Amino acid sequence: MDDLDLIRDLGRDLEHEPPASFARQRSRLLDATRRRRRGPGRWALLGVVAAVTAAAILVPVTIFQGRHARPVATNSAEPAAGRAMNVLVIGVDRRVAARPPRSDTLMLVHVPADRRELRAVSVPRDSLVRIPACTTGSGKTAPAQLGMINAAFSLGGADCTARTVESLTGVRIDQTVMIDFDGFRKAVDALGGVRMTLRHPVVDPAAGLKLPQGEQRLNGAQALAYVRARRALGDGSDLGRIKRQQQFMAALVREAKEQMGGNPVRFAKFLVVVTGSFETAPRLDAGRLQALARAFGKGGSVEFSTVPVHPARSDPNRLEWDRAGAARLFATFKTS
Amino acid sequence: MTVPPTAQDSDAALIEGSLTDPESFAALFDRYSAMLYRYVSRRLGPEAAEDVVGESFLVAFSKRHRYDLAQWDARPWLFGIATKLVARHHRTEAARYRALRRSPADGPVEGPADRVAAGVTASASRPRLAEALAVLPRRDLDVLLLVAWGDLAYEEVARALGIPVGTVRSRLNRARRKVRAALGDIDPTREEA
Incomplete structure (x- = not known):
């Protein structure tokens, strides 16, 4: 008899058969499986709905800036309840302290009265447009002029940008939201990164970006570089960049949706970071934003498109809007 | 000792099925709870074993999403979970041997x-x-x-x-x-x- 045999022998002597009362443990397990289905199961479902809806409004918002909003809900009334609303999202580059902030990305988001299918239209920043007379930061009035659309932000900030877009599209803007790069990066990190599949490896030294081909998880800094890079990707144009931004946002919506279902704590953190890092006018705090998100109900999809453009006649490096196409695109923004 | 004979009614298939039908996870309890109880009762005695085995299945249920479905046989997984819970009763176990x-x-x-x-x-x-x-x-x-x-x-x-x-x-x-x-x-x- 070796040592293992002795131990086996001892084990047999110490062994017990399950008693009748052991059946209680089976019931305990069954209770847990049913509780899962009813309790947390429903929670998870609600979570997905809320995530889709929240992400639907928050994600466009996430593209950009600001740190003055407080993440504490104080007023939970839904803005523009029962009405359609249009939100202008402005991504701002304010990383260089010595330079005035510049608008880097522009997107107009239509939130219909039934809060279901959002439409987000990207505006190429190289668009050559007519900028209306705006009040500048120093209080002077700049005359109407022809220029790149992002010059409006340099002239008169978010207000001038909104007025420019309003005059171009004929769409009333109810809300402007600004997000800067830092807020964007933090929001992505709060989500634990975003999973994306790249068809080609991406290397852009100018953006500090080096990503292999295939599926991967982009952290905030990488995601920022990816949505901003324009040199090494596609045709190097702003349109290629816009396409990547839209793909990234779709991935971000999906990620937020999954996190909401699988990791509510992380999602809550994401919400706090996002609401804490944008600037809105009129002021939209976390409570109102959440009320708006809740109002989306079960739908909550976002459809992305881009203002149709062609190279400008006066300067082939600039873009001109296709007026008829743009008019069709924005027609739905004025109704429902 | 029960050994799952085919892929069809393997533990992995059962666990996979429980992802959409949680209550079906109870079949894993029916398959292995007595075996696990005997093992834990050797180490901790009959009273503690009852609770530890019950708890083991609750833990297993909550972690079933992460089960490696390539592993047909769930016994090592269940033994691993039970062993971790046995560790909490370290003193009971030592006193039992003493x-x-x-x-x-x-x-x-x-x-x-x-x-x-x-x-x-x-x-x-x-x-x-x-x-x-x-x-x-x-x-x-x-x-x-x-x-x-x-x-x-x-x-x-x-x-x-x-x-x-x-x-x-x-x-x-x-x-x-x-x-x-x-x-x-x-x-x-x-x-x-």
């Missing part, structure tokens, strides 16, 4: 009569064996008892504890060396391994 050390005659009363009357060698060595188990480091004890009492192969122990097979071997060797040293001078039948 009780055997103090009164060797009381040790085997829980077993059937023929086993109580097992070999003279076994009875005589039991106090020393029990003392050796009582003082073995937790990690070595887990490996030793999963092999001796859980009937798991080395690879299965490795899966259960999430450690390399080489580590299983070295821990097992160390544990057996200590047990043999404790038994050494009174066990004339021991073999040098």
